[in-house]
Amino acid sequence: MRRLSLWMRAHPVVGDTLIAGLLGLPDLAAAGANLADTPRGVYLIVGLFLWGPLIFRRARPKLTSNIILVAGFVQLVTHNVVHGPYGEIEGVPVRPADFALGIALYTMVAYVGRRQGAIYAAWLLLGTVLWEVWRIQDPPEVVLTFFMIICIFGFCWAVGEFVGARRQLNAELLERLKLLEVERDQQARIAVAEERSRIARELHDVVAHAVSVMVVQADGASYALQSDPQMAQMALTTISDTGRQALGELRRLLGLMRNETQSETERLPQPDTNALPQLAEQVRTAGLPVTLTLRGDLNDLPAGVGLSVYRIVQEALTNSLKHAGGSASADVFVTRADDKIEVVVDDDGFGTPRELSGMSGGNGLIGMRERAGVLGGSLEAGPRPGGGWRVHAVLPVGAAQGPLV
Structure with a gap:
């Protein structure tokens, strides 16, 4: 039926x-x-x-x-x-x-x-x-037939009212469904745009850090090639390891960009605060002395916060490596206090006004601010009063249970 x-x-x-x-x-x-x-x-x-x-x-x-x-x-x-x-x-x-x-x-x-x-x-x-x-x-017949006809027409009117109301309700529901479909499509497009923006920031961080390390090591290897072959060999090894690591991360990110179906075991884990010592050692090998200080419990951070801390430190050290000068050093302080994490990266180098203005207007600093802003935090960057450059970020811990950004 x-x-x-x-x-x-x-x-x-x-x-x-x-x-x-x-x-x-x-x-x-x-x-x-x-x-x-x-x-x-x-x-x-x-x-x-x-x-x-x-x-x-x-x-x-x-x-x-x-x-x-x-x-x-x-x-x-x-x-x-x-x-x-x-x-x-x-x-x-x-x-x-x-x-x-x-x-x-x-x-x-x-x-x-x-x-x-x-x-x-x-x-x-x-x-x-x-x-x-x-x-x-005939008057009696008139009254009787008139009453019957009015009842019939009244019944037809009532049924028409009911069916009309149902049709109007169905039309409104159909319109709402169309609006929901449009909103769903818009949300999907927004989600895709946000995901692509996230991947673009990841690509920038990976490429900028890896290329900066490789350029510095390549320059050092060219100077030490004749006088210290062993040092040149170490620099070339660092370039090779950094390139392989960068290629692995780029392959993972580009796979996400192509929407490839990968199992969780095939995806490389995202770096977090536990990877900061390895990052500091990598930057030291590249030629920038780094002092890393970790305070508080950093092991149970949400994935988004841990990744953001790592990327902010990575980008700040990459900028110090590129702009601070050959004799500079950097200090990294990551402190967890209650429900927030404070990240401070200082260097004592120098940079020409052109370099500083280029860095302040570049994508790296914009990406760091976006990471902090998505988590509900803040980030400040600028010259230190005594010389050098400081990056200071404050990230809340409890508000970052969303996607990795």
Whole structure:
């Protein structure tokens, strides 16, 4: 039954044709009855215009309802009713096709609107009064038939109100579903954009750090190639290890960019505060003396906070390695106090105004600030009063349970 109901809803003309047939067949059968002075051809034509338009009532509700109304008034004028000497009525005062007027009223209320339905009901009421006074005439019969017709039209109006409200509700629900689909698509696009932004920051951090270390080591190897071959060999080994590590991270990030399906065991773990000693040693090998100081419990940090601390320290040391000068050193302090982590990276180097302005306006500092801002923290960077450069970040711990950024 449910499948039949869905099919009928998808093909409304079929159901409306059945309704028209249920009214048309008895109406045609009544054509053989006593029609008084009503021409049989007029009777058939008027009947056709009463029940025939019902086939298209949902496709063109206003037009078909008005055709049925006009046919009703034509019936009022053309269908003769004769009253006998004993009160009997000859002719067809009411025909089966007249129920199409009630269906038309229902159609106007449900498919066009309450205002148009009220106007249509007023015309029906006018035609009913004229029919009662002109054709029925007998007062008791007038009262009885008028009450029955008003009940029928009232029932049709009530059903039309109910169905119209359901259709309006369904239309609103459908519109909301469309809006939800649009919002879902927008959220998906926003999520993709955020993920691509995250991957871009990761790529920047990885490439900038690795290339800076490799450039410094390559320069050192070129100077030591003749005088100290062993030192040159160590520098080349550092370049090779740094390049392999960078290639591994780039492969992982580019795989995410291509949406490759990887199992968790195939993905390299994200660095966190536990990797800071290794990072400091790598920067020391590259030629920048680094002192690392860790305070507080840094083992149970949320993944997003641990990654952000690592990337901020990495970017700050990379900038010191590039801009601080050959005789500079750096101090890194990572301190956890209650529900926040404070990261301070100081160097005592020097940089030309062009270098400093380039760093302050570069993507590295922007990326560090974005990382801190996403977690609800803050980051300040600028020259130190006594010389050198300072990066100072404060990150909340409790607010960072979201994705790695």
